[in-house]
Amino acid sequence: MRDRICVITGASSGIGLETAKGLARRGVRLRLVGRNPERTEAAAKVVRSESRHGDVVAFRADFSSLSSVRELAEAILERDEPLHVLVNNAGVWHQQRRTSQDGYEDTFAVNHLAPFLLTHLLLPRMLATEGDRRVVHVSSRLHEQAGLSGPVGRAVYLMNVLGVPIRVPSPGLDLNALPMTRGYRGLEAYARSKLAQILFSNELARRLGPASVCSNAVHPGSVATNVARDSRLLSLGIRVAQPLLRSPAQGAATPLWVASAPELTGVTGKYFADAKERTPAPTAADPVKARELWELSARLVGLRPDDIAPAAREPSV
Ligand SMILES: NC(=O)c1ccc[n+]([C@@H]2O[C@H](COP(=O)([O-])OP(=O)(O)OC[C@H]3O[C@@H](n4cnc5c(N)ncnc54)[C@H](OP(=O)(O)O)[C@@H]3O)[C@@H](O)[C@H]2O)c1
DSSP states (O other): OTTOEEEEESTTSHHHHHHHHHHHHTTOEEEEEESSHHHHHHHHHHHHHHSSSOOEEEEEOOTTOHHHHHHHHHHHHHTOOOOOEEEEOOOOOOSSOOBOTTSSBHHHIIIIIHHHHHHHHHHHHHHHSOSOOEEEEEOOGGGGGTTOOHHHHHHHHHHHHTTOOOOOOOOOOOGGGTTOOSSOOHHHHHHHHHHHHHHHHHHHHHHHOSSSOEEEEEEOOSBOSSTTTTOHHHHHHHHHTGGGSBOHHHHTHHHHHHHHOGGGTTOOSOEEETTEEEOOOGGGGOHHHHHHHHHHHHHHHTOOGGGSOGGGSOOOO
16 A cells, blocks of 8 residues: 555544554555644654654645635645545534634534535546545444434434434435524534535445545444534533543544455445445435535535536536
8 A cells, every 4th residue: 555645634633543543554645634733743743653654744724614625625736646545534513503714504514515625626636546546434323313303313312322323214404404593403513414424425426436436434433532522511421431432543443444445446335334334324325415415515615517527527327
């Protein structure tokens, strides 16, 4: 894997940092993205020390800003090197509603719109790279409860976090209710952003087709990280439940596997958890919703049809 180059977002901590270390140990050259320069440089130093050749470069971007995502893509592309793997890992959970710099609900902006734009901007480089190329979307099993709110949603969430998988039919993603200006709930915003990631992953795979860049989504498990730092209650819950949760290194196992396993060469449009292929919620497998979300996202991030790599434009059917 020595000559492979991988971009990982949200690499300053948690699952992203551990995925970066795992890939570095396998000889992959890494481009780490974080929003805080000191934290990201510190992460790069650690990853470099675990890397076989030390080829690790840190980039800064705030995914709450689409112009920052565009600057990031420019900086990566300026390096004029191939790109084999993109791990869309950066993610947030906000207890209170926040607005991104572009005026969108911030969970949706950071978890879906930013990786949607970044993937499109880096895709031409990936398409021009030879060999095995992969986009990995770090989603969550919580996608299953997008649209479920109130006590039912919270109960399902708690059971899932505690490792008791229960699946309750959920309404899915309502594209007309994305701003959530009234009745914002952190869990609901997070769940639908994670559903959006899988819908995007599937639609990307469908448009690229087989024998191209592969696109797959993963659930890393319930992992003791800082992802819920915004909610005192959830952070406390994570501390209490820590013995039941995975460590960040254990949580990185599936993203790492999907980013690098030779046996997954050519596998695309799938969803994985516990290093196994899984069936996502029916709402994540809806091709009509996936296409509608793609079109809406392209408008929201300001992509024109010409900005979208030819292979990822609507394939003729
Ligand atoms: N932990 C779990 O149980 C779990 C379960 C399912 C899915 N996931 C997913 O796993 C991924 C990694 O999360 P984690 O659990 O490892 O949590 P984490 O340690 O908080 O990592 C999240 C990463 O995203 C970055 N990030 C957050 N907001 C950003 C922004 N506006 N711009 C750029 N980067 C930003 C963070 O940067 P900073 O260091 O600057 O904050 C950090 O590097 C997320 O997509 C999360 O949704 C986690």
